[in-house]
Amino acid sequence: MAEPYAESPLATYTEVLSRHSVPGRIDIAERPFVAQVDVRVDPKSPAAERIGTALGAMLPNQPGEVAVAGELSVLWLGPDEWLILGPEGSQETIQDTVNAALDGDHAAVVDVSANRTILSITGPKTRELLNKGCALDLHPRSFAVDRCAQTMLARAGVILVCRDTQLPSYWVIVRSSFARYVADWLADAAVEYGSGSG
């Protein structure tokens, strides 16, 4: 029997992504296997408050807000929907924590860790690169650290998270089936900055 191995959606794209990164200008890499748990619950319910307490950060209630609690990030996806990101392998713990806080109240807690993967894009040219395919205003005055948005990057729906405005650094969270398209698109868009050679 074959050796067991796990393969992230962009496992075979490591070389492509690094070839299209340009030191000091743009760096594109997959952040595979980040734990992702989708939570849907009434934001005004006691359950929502208990979840916040259990996670160590209240579920953000502003559109596009990201709450950070230790190693966890909680992304506002909608008025009653959040995506919790955590370290690789923590999806069971996150679900257990949230489910315990729910104590049987109505909510949905779904492991979506493999449903999407994450592309991390860093470097001075990042905003310009993203704006070739993303219509949002990424200026730090509008889209600061720990902001997120569900938007289109080129022709794929993504969740965009601002991780750092100084570097700057963003995460593009994309459906696994669209990951190669987005990676190909990013690689193409990065050619302008001197990537793709060698």
Add this chain to the structure above:
Amino acid sequence: MSNEFRLADRGRIDRDRPIRFRFDGGDYEGYQGDTLASALLANGIHQVATSIKHGRPRGIMAAGAEEPNALVQIERPFPEPMLTATTVELREGLQASGLPGRGQLSTGDDPARYDTMHAHCDVLVVGAGPAGLAAALSAARSGARVIVAEADTEFGGSLLGSGETLDRAPGTEWVRRATAELAACPEVRLLPRTTVFGHYDDNYLVALEHRGEQAHSRQRVWRMRAREVVLATGSHERPLVFAGNDRPGTMLAGSARTYLNRYAVRPGNRAVVFTTNDSAYAAAIDLADAGVEIAAIVDAREVVSTHWASLCIERGITIHADTAVVSTSGTDRVSSAHLCSLRSDGSRTPSVRQVVGCDLLLVSGGWNPAVHLHSQARGSLRFSEDIGAFVPEQDVRSVRSAGAAAGLFATSESLRSGAEAGRDAARAAGFDAEPGRLPRAEKAPVLASRSVWLLPSPADSDGSTRFVDLARDVTVADIRKATRAGMDSVEHVKRYTTLGTAHDQGKTSGTLSTGVIAEMLGRDVAELGTTTFRAPYTPVTFAALAGRDRGDLYDPVRVTAMHDWHVEHGAPFENVGQWKRPWYYPRPGEDMETAVLRECRAARESVGIQDVSTLGKIDVQGPDAAEFLDLVYTNMMSTLKVGRIRYGVMCTADGMVFDDGTVTRTDEQRYLISTTSGNAAGVLAHLEDWLQTEWPHLRVYLTSVTEQWATIALVGPDSRQVLSRVASGIEVGNDSFPFMSFRDGLVAGRRARVCRISFSGELAFEINVPWWYGREVWEALHEAGQPFGITPYGTETMHVLRAEKGFPIVGQDTDGTITPDDLGMSWAVSKKKTDFLGKRSFSRADTARTDRKQLVGLLPADENLVLPEGSQLVDTAELPEPPVPMLGHVTSSYRSAALDRGFALAVVKAGRDRIGETIYSPVGDRLAAVTITEPVFYDKEGARRDG
């Protein structure tokens, strides 16, 4: 002689950087900083093209985007049709030729890139002339995010061509300093060579940047969202309508001034200047001082400006007041202008009083503010009698016009209005802005202009050589024809004559035609108004709009976790929505039919394996999940027991089949439903729509988990044995693991959910593992199946297998007009439920008809025949005279390995009542006999599903 008409000094060309180019087969030289038009004029070439309808010689008339005549085809560096010579930047190796109004697209692939950039700003300034620069400075100094877009290669606008001074220094010096200050602001983006061509709702503006052949992309489309917009788009000079007003050598006066001052080109040796306003005098004086003989200034006004008259007297220039040029002579170039008095002398037809020889005829009928973007932003216009042109009536919200675009032509007024607009825009965007000090411009007194539309025409009474729209060859005669036919709106005349519909969208002809029509109809120009200004302001190539959304990036390609395995095993792919699904896996020497027959046999006789990860998956949970599913499926889902699976059909409210799939009850309050591959997003939207708008009281949450899971179908009599070799913790026997149930356990060491679902009628398992393990588990199953000759199969085999069982595919066997009953699936429509989507529609008369098209099977009399899908079905062996009554059509058709013959599914009117009958299908030029059958061809008793 090269550059014979080039002046030794002045201008913004770089004489140290000569550029060779070719035009109409001749080799020429120009300089860096030239346009194609200025380089041609420097070489004495006025005629560039011939006109589209009458083939008349046409020359360069303007110095910018308003050019109606000088159309060229670029041949090198890359074929581009229909550009105006006045906006083509001269580049080394440029090859172009004049065009008679139509160009040619390249037949080869365009090697250049075109791309897109999105941008946001507080203040977008369109145009970088004096008004635009002043606006940008006020806004930028406040710290606002500013974008300045200028169509020209350099900033400065009118200051580049007028030679004016600001603060007693050349105006271009102020431009240089202003541009440098803006460039140093971190929040300012300067976009030269960028034409804003569309202004849409909420200050969404789209622009095209010409980045050049050396740039990463030749052209870039900017999609900009601005809080506030300042339109400093300048103005276009208007020609005058007289007989022979189209001869090469006829040029807008302001453009001639630009050629002289900016490009150091003497546009002729002896000029006649015909004007209705003061502005042409400045051109005449500049040209005279540069050595051009000004043979006469012909002014339509009764009284001329004393300021300009004295400057003319100093230079010995004759002024003819209250006079017009009414016709010209010349063959390929104007050779004389014919003057006629405008003084009213009763009913006598005016006659030509004087003929003045010239090789350059400068005209100025006034200036039209470039109100295109203001108008696109739904700003209204009013006719200003003072300047004889349409101006913005009032600014629309968050849009301000400044400078010449607002009808303020003096440079001092442009600077002031620009600075104020920039300040106000920045303030509106929340910044503390001040207009700052402005440079002082020279001020000449301005005498009112005279609006002149139709001139007396002793030589051309019907008006067939008096051109209103030169680009479309529309004359006074053409317009008269339209008004005599009863048209009394500019929009109607436009459509009747094609006036204003050329590449230039009537930049020089628009207001002029309104004036001409008004005069013919005896109506008011203000009341007639203009035609609608539409984007794009200047032509834009489709390649630029497509950007990078072409080739491999045309549309997202969605792949599964096992995609590379399929590629490595030689599968061609079928597009299912955006998904790539393996179609079949040919072995060396096999064609598609052979491969599919082999794959079908394997699935029926031993074991096959298929990647079915593309099926949509939605997690449904909540206390009311069962009630919700009862409402959205036609069948009953609330009675499903935990651990069990049920096939379900979804209808839209009209009772037509919308989607189908399986419903798995994983917990008391939790289900996992599957959708067809191409419709997953559509089903989720449909469900959320009903949940949020119609049934908000239901406590249900939906979560899409399509890509969380890789799903592998293991199909065939040997599938149980294959699974048992790699599964642990799952009893695979039929009693412990019955059909339509699931078990959680380990498959190939990974946590998996295994479902007993069959889309082929055979014993089958669907193994779900997280995406990351998809390929690993697939390979493990493939390896475990080797002793049984496990055969990977694709969508084609899946289609054959399901069709043999009469399982319809939504979207192939249905088309939005098919009910569950039409499919013979009344068994899937609950009779007990009080309500569900589509229920009410089933009792509609039309839905309850018995002669609806119903899903049936077809067996061609010729067993080797595979009917083409989509074939029509008719009653008779001979086609009657049309119209031929159609019974229905073939929806699915294949060759069956199990039946060893061709077979098909079809929808046929009252088909279920006609089973056993023979009908006919046109195949090529014959009619093939086919027998109507039950749609289930194989294993009617369903004996095979348990192995």
